[in-house]
Amino acid sequence: MRALVQRVTEAQVRVAGQLIGQTGPGLLILICAMQGDGTAQADALAAKIAKLRIFKDEAGKMNRALLDTGGGALVVSQFTLAADTRSGNRPGFSTAAPPDQGEALYLHFAAALAALGPKVETGQFGADMQVQLVNDGPVTIWLEN
Template sequence: MRALIQRVSEAAVRIDGEVVGQCGAGLLILVCAVPGDDEAVGEKLAAKIAKLRIFEDEAGKMNRALLDTGGAALVVSQFTLAADTRRGNRPGFSGAAAPDEANRLYRAFAAALAALGPSVETGRFGADMKVSLVNDGPVTIWIDTETA
């Protein structure tokens, strides 16, 4: 499973102009399931992200986690995180999990994160979404469970 996390002041996802998910201070998490992933992988990733110390403490050091700050998360499915750009100029996406499996794992990841305590909203799997955010820092971190 792959995730691109961004520390945000706010983030929202819109479909046809309607806000379907949003959060204030916290994390925007773009997530992609790959073949071989299961719920346990998603739970491990959710725990890692929830405990990742990327929020500033009183001294201005990144020493606090989402769970420490009471922040929220907006989780958006993003199959393009599986892009293969090694050949030619058109990315291939065969490294992403099949849609039905990816949707199931995406939902399981969001539920696992919510079970840890933060408020979690989501986009809509497979939809043409418009994502807006105010990146705080900026802080943007890539996590791949195969290497994490």
């Protein structure tokens, strides 16, 4: 799975103008299931992100994890993270998991992250979503497993 993790002061996602998910201080996680991924990859990525030390401690160093801060997470599916741009000008997405598998792994990832403790809200798989965020830092990290 691939994830783009952003430390945020707030983030929200809307579909057709309706707010469907949001978080205050914490993480916006854009997630994509790749071909060959399974629940083991989703579980491992959820555990990695929950423990990723990208929040400031009392000394101002990135030394605290989401689990340490009590922050929340907004998890949004984004198949375009599978983009292959090695040739031509139009990205290819053939390495992304098929939609039914991608949705199942996206929901499994969100549930696995929530089971670790943070409050998790989600976007809507396959929808045309509008995502707003205030990136804190900015801190943006690419993860793949």
